[in-house]
Amino acid sequence: MTTATATANSDRPTIGEFFLRAPAVGPALALVVAVLVFSFSTDTFLNLDNISLVVQQSLVIGTLALGQTLIILTAGIDLANAASMVLATLIMAKLLAGGVTGIFALLLGIVATVLVSGVVGTLVTKVKLPPFIVTLGALTMLTAAGRLFAGGEAVPVADGLLNWLGTRRYLFGGIEITYGMTLALVMYLVMWYALTRTAWGKHVYAVGNAPESARLSGIKVNRTVLSVYLVAGVIFGIAAWQALGRVPNADPNAYQLGNLDSITAVVLGGTSLFGGRGSVLGTMMGALIVAVLRSGLTQLGVDALYQDVATGALVIAAVAVDRFARRQR
Template sequence: MSADVTSAAAEFARRQQSPLQRVQHQLHGKPWLSPLFLLLVAFIAFFIATPTFLTANSMGILFQQTAVVAALAVGQTLVILTAGIDLSVGAIMVLSMMVTATLAKDGGMPAILALFIGVALATVAGFLNGLLVTRINLPPFIVTLGTLSIFTAIALLYSGGESIQADHLPRLLNFLGEGFAIGDFRLTWGIVVVILLYVVMGFVLSQTAWGRYVYAVGDDAESARLSGVPSKRMLLAVYTVAGLIYGIAGWILIGRAGAATPNAAPDANLASITAVVIGGTSLFGGRGRLIGTLIGALIVQTFAFGLSQLGVDQQWRVLATGILVVVAVAIDQWIRKVKA
């Protein structure tokens, strides 16, 4: 009897909601819906403005350009889900890339060993971020702002500020830039690796205890700790795994750029955070899905690519990205105010 009363009360409350409140509830449960709608609108708008936008060749280029940001955004999502933020993503990626490329340059070291060292270094860099956050209790923003400069300087000093072109690197390091064509549509192996990253980490977050702990820590770290969740160890693990993913992103970047350069991806930090926030992951932690992050990464690159095809100046593209971030955070704040 009580269950029937509760169900009836819930149905009555639902009927009392305005259409806007119903949308708010839907977005609270499925935060990736709003970025998906925005992506569809962007595709339609750019197709109307420039019919070449939706050609197979253009879509292939768009997905290739999205690969690096999308890979970095996986690690950034893990960090933001715990109510943190990582400003060192691009620096860790570039450091890993330069160490890998320098070690393997002109056959100096076996490619597989150089790649392992580069990715391991990125993992250690992520671990260091986590150590400073969990053991010294420094704010993630301050920690990663500091390590951004540290890792950037180390990459420049180690490489001497010089780029290494693809013809000086073994095929393994350039492999993710190769691919296959489906008609005029071309996919690279880097895109395939990014898809695998999303599938694996999406499964981990949604189907494992580790993933549930990540959400619990982001929602309320102290409550999670009192419930038996090892909050500090979870945070350390999140930053470490994020570092590993940034190292893989460095490998993808070598293939995408056809070179290893210490000045690569200068906007990687902003782009990764933008992708995560636009994708519906809350900056306050505890809410979001990787599918939203992937959609967010596509939105970021779609706007950049579409505006570029329209001949819009870089300054206006940066302005568009900034507006997207502000709107996304405002929507997130609105969604968080949903009433049960």
């Protein structure tokens, strides 16, 4: 072997290094494989109506996962995101029932999720409490608050604006899409740009990768982390809007596993639970993987409990791949 050949081989990235540089590639390949498997094993999976339904079913969790991605990139976690979103839907519904206009109810619902995330972010950055403990406590309180606020009953929502994201249109005359799909795509593109093309995004990755090094390089770590929680709070409020577009009822018992489903989507999307590595595009793939898996297994007649087993196994495998990739680095 010549010296030039040896040098070329040494510059060639290993498998672990490749996935570290392009974390969205693995989830994209997994999504393609899942679609192909269910396309050959069922007769209805590739039906346009079914594909549209799969995407719609991933919307709310996918939006929660978008905010969750930002937090996990800073080596944090949010167990209260779904509970915060559900409380926001209840606030919107109750205000609407009380005679408040739809736009005002929507804004106050989003303000509520931002306030919750702001309190959590303050406790994490100023008091230095672990994100897991803070959001676990917030989950318990928000769940109880939602049920007390609604009296344990679902509140119907009939408002043009609050239900607007569920409005259906047909692309090319046959593909059903909703305004919620379009909004979700725009949000993912905006956050992709913010994380990859702005100084703020570089700071988020730096803080998640090595907070002390980031501080020594002049990055305001606490301010960056708090800003992440606030942005995530806005996203959770929009998720509440999407939830009301999907189902025009504010139910205090809805999305009880939404926090875990959002974490599942983030992990399957290639974002490291240890912070500093991942992408929102990978998270989009992760949310679609979960939806595709549940839809395909349902059409195959697999019991929902076994579907949960399969999803859990995928999460463990994704974390194992992440550990392997980090060791390779």
